[in-house]
Amino acid sequence: MVQRRKQLVPSLKKCRSSLCKVRHGLARQDPSSCEGSSPHFLCTDCTCEHPCDQTPSIPSYQLLSCNRQIACLPVAPESRGLGKCACTKQCDLGSCLNAVMLIECGPSNCSVRKSSLCKNRQFADAQAGKLDQLAEVFWTGDYKGFGLRATTHIARGKLIAEYLGEIVPQSSVQNWRYIMALPQGFAIHASMAGGPARFINHSCDPNCNAQRWLVEGRWHVGIFSHQDIKPQEEITFSYSNGRSRGSDPCHCGSSLCTGRIANPPRKYKKFQEAPDADVVLQEVPEQVEAYEVESASEESEEVEADDWIVEVKENQAVEVLEPDDRRDEPAKECEGGVEEVACVTASIAAECTVQDEGSMTLQDLLRTSCNTAARTTRAAEQENLVQCEGAGPDRKTFCETFFAGSRSWHQAPIEAKQIMQQQNLPEESEQIAALSLGLYLPSALCLSRGLQIENSKC
Numbered sequence: 407m408v409q410r411r412k413q414l415v416p417s418l419k420k421c422r423s424s425l426c427k428v429r430h431g432l433a434r435q436d437p438s439s440c441e442g443s444s445p446h447f448l449c450t451d452c453t454c455e456h457p458c459d460q461t462p463s464i465p466s467y468q469l470l471s472c473n474r475q476i477a478c479l480p481v482a483p484e485s486r487g488l489g490k491c492a493c494t495k496q497c498d499l500g501s502c503l504n505a506v507m508l509i510e511c512g513p514s515n516c517s518v519r520k521s522s523l524c525k526n527r528q529f530a531d532a533q534a535g536k537l538d539q540l541a542e543v544f545w546t547g548d549y550k551g552f553g554l555r556a557t558t559h560i561a562r563g564k565l566i567a568e569y570l571g572e573i574v575p576q577s578s579v580q581n582w583r584y585i586m587a588l589p590q591g592f593a594i595h596a597s598m599a600g601g602p603a604r605f606i607n608h609s610c611d612p613n614c615n616a617q618r619w620l621v622e623g624r625w626h627v628g629i630f631s632h633q634d635i636k637p638q639e640e641i642t643f644s645y646s647n648g649r650s651r652g653s654d655p656c657h658c659g660s661s662l663c664t665g666r667i668a669n670p671p672r673k674y675k676k677f678q679e680a681p682d683a684d685v686v687l688q689e690v691p692e693q694v695e696a697y698e699v700e701s702a703s704e705e706s707e708e709v710e711a712d713d714w715i716v717e718v719k720e721n722q723a724v725e726v727l728e729p730d731d732r733r734d735e736p737a738k739e740c741e742g743g744v745e746e747v748a749c750v751t752a753s754i755a756a757e758c759t760v761q762d763e764g765s766m767t768l769q770d771l772l773r774t775s776c777n778t779a780a781r782t783t784r785a786a787e788q789e790n791l792v793q794c795e796g797a798g799p800d801r802k803t804f805c806e807t808f809f810a811g812s813r814s815w816h817q818a819p820i821e822a823k824q825i826m827q828q829q830n831l832p833e834e835s836e837q838i839a840a841l842s843l844g845l846y847l848p849s850a851l852c853l854s855r856g857l858q859i860e861n862s863k864c
């Protein structure tokens with residue numbers, strides 16, 4: 407513990423570089439001197455260990471403003487038949503019935519006439535870019551890679567960021583570093599595309615929690631502060647779902663640290679070849695478990711999410727349809743006089759891996775088109791899914807080595823390099839493979855900047 411502290415706050419006396427003016431975690435370097443900043447990323451700190459010219463830049467990923475539907479996530483069963491809230495003049499988060507049940511208000515379920523008087527629109531506001539930017543990505547150091555920290559004082563109960571990514575079946579996930587579980591076997595996969603929340607690290611004594619909300623019938627996950635947070639304080643939540651204890655070492659630095667961060671549940675172990683692979687399942691915590699439809703989640707856990715679909719009938723009983731049966735099902739959006747929307751959404755749904763026309767809503771349509779067309783996102787997903795088979799023998803070998811590896815690769819650039827050399831792989835292939843897997847790998851980043859690695863540093 408003492409050693410770790412030394413590493414996080416290096417002594418300024420030892421600092422020889424003129425660039426090394428800022429102590430890690432206390433202040434921010436002038437953003438204008440940072441190269442390669444992405445829109446939400448202001449700057450990485452310079453430390454003696456990582457002077458500005460050596461602090462890695464963020465591995466590339468696509469910045470999203472809303473979730474991208476790759477699998478057609480069914481409308482959340484519990485959203486059916488919900489009435490409007492009982493608010494009259496305005497909706498407040500503490501009193502609106504929807505908000506209390508972690509349901510966001512929207513045109514269909516809010517009683518307040520003017521949407522500006524409804525405070526229960528946090529996710530919609532975030533997606534519209536209406537929320538204050540409260541946090542920035544920063545370099546925490548070798549152990550945890552990048553993280554997110556407050557840029558200002560954040561009061562308790564604030565939505566800091568939505569956990570954005572691609573909605574996929576959990577069964578298709580191979581890189582578990584950037585995953586948030588959803589009910590019914592789905593997940594938000596933020597490896598290739600997502601938002602700043604993908605950088606939030608685990609802590610055994612976190613200042614935030616992940617909450618699953620229903621927004622227009624769809625699950626969304628937000629990172630909310632559960633205590634006041636000071637400027638420059640790292641934003642963290644617990645990856646542990648309370649059921650599993652992971653084997654990855656935890657470096658959260660808290661006095662309550664259990665020494666481990668969580669692993670994916672056993673049923674998905676088949677996707678990680680080695681017990682010690684660097685994989686993490688972040689699952690929404692207990693307080694939102696009420697949103698699980700017990701029988702639905704039980705059933706869907708047993709079956710492949712992309713072959714089967716869970717349907718909810720009017721009486722809320724849950725039924726699992728086999729793929730053949732659901733072809734005859736009418737598009738649900740056609741009921742209720744929105745045929746036009748249904749036609750368009752159905753044609754987009756036809757592009758999806760799961761042919762679930764009935765569960766596409768106008769919101770999906772907007773979400774799909776607010777990013778890339780469904781056709782393109784599907785192509786991206788295909789590429790993601792065949793990471794280990796797809797593009798050439800070098801990437802395949804690297805990928806297999808990564809999943810069979812016994813160490814956290816992002817912490818072991820030397821080992822990564824040795825394996826590449828043992829297998830006679832050109833160095834560039836490591837970089838390409840690492841980036842295509844959405845991994846942070848110092849050696850890959852060094853190579854991308856044309857720098858040599860020596861003693862774990864560029």
Ligand SMILES: C[S@@+](CC[C@H](N)C(=O)[O-])C[C@H]1O[C@@H](n2cnc3c(N)ncnc32)[C@H](O)[C@@H]1O
Binds near residue numbers: 655684814
């Ligand atoms: C969702 S990513 C968080 C962002 C990541 N630090 C990065 O640089 O992209 C999860 C990964 O971060 C690292 N990580 C997060 N919390 C950690 C902790 N408390 N101790 C050690 N590593 C941690 C682990 O490698 C984990 O697989």
